[in-house]
Amino acid sequence: MNKYGKRFWVSLIASSLVMYGLSYCWHGLFLNDYSMMNVSQGIFLAAASVVYLFISLLVCRAFLLVQLDRISKHPMVRGPLAGALAGVLMFMIVVVVGITYSRNASVQYLALDLVWQIIEQTIGGVVVGLVYMYVYEPLPERMTFEDEE
Known part of the structure; x- marks a missing residue:
């Protein structure tokens, strides 16, 4: 299997779009976190798109x-598992760096944020698994010594 073939790139873009959309719905619509930002919303969303990639x-x-x-x-076991692992890792990075919408983050807020990160990245992992299941990628043809001349 080609590690960086069509499946890899399609899953990278598709899962990035899905996780970005989930994040926007969660933080922008449900929690209304974007109203508490000190940065321009356009700059933040552009930076967030790079982060989600x-x-x-x-x-x-x-x-x-x-x-x-x-x-x-x-793929449907590997994808969610990879997503959940990435969610825990991203949560740890966010907590250590101190990136949060709330300055007074309680234990309940951090627990909810951890659960949300795991859910969001697990759904991204499901997208990766689905792409690897349903996107066709032909096997590369074998090169023979006659082809080198």
């Missing part, structure tokens, strides 16, 4: 980890 890259690379072969080779 990075998160999606993290999920896609975690999906391809050889260590997950011990758990399952099925």
Whole structure:
């Protein structure tokens, strides 16, 4: 299987779009966090799109980890597992760096944020798994020594 073939790039873009949309709905519509920002909303959303490409890259690379072969080779198990792992990792980075919408983050707020990160990235992992299940990628043809001349 080609590691960085069509499936990888389609899953990277698709999961990034889905997670970005979920984040916008959660923070923008349900929690109304965007009204508390000190930065221009346009700049924030542009930066968030780049961050979600990075998160999606993290999920896609975690999906391809050889260590997950011990758990399952099925894409619909690997994808959510890779997403959940990425969600926990992103939560830890956000907490350490101190990126939050609330200055007085309580334990309940942090727990809710952890759960949301895991849900969001798990859904992104499901998208990665679906792409790897349903997007056709032909096997590369074998090169023979006669082709080199």
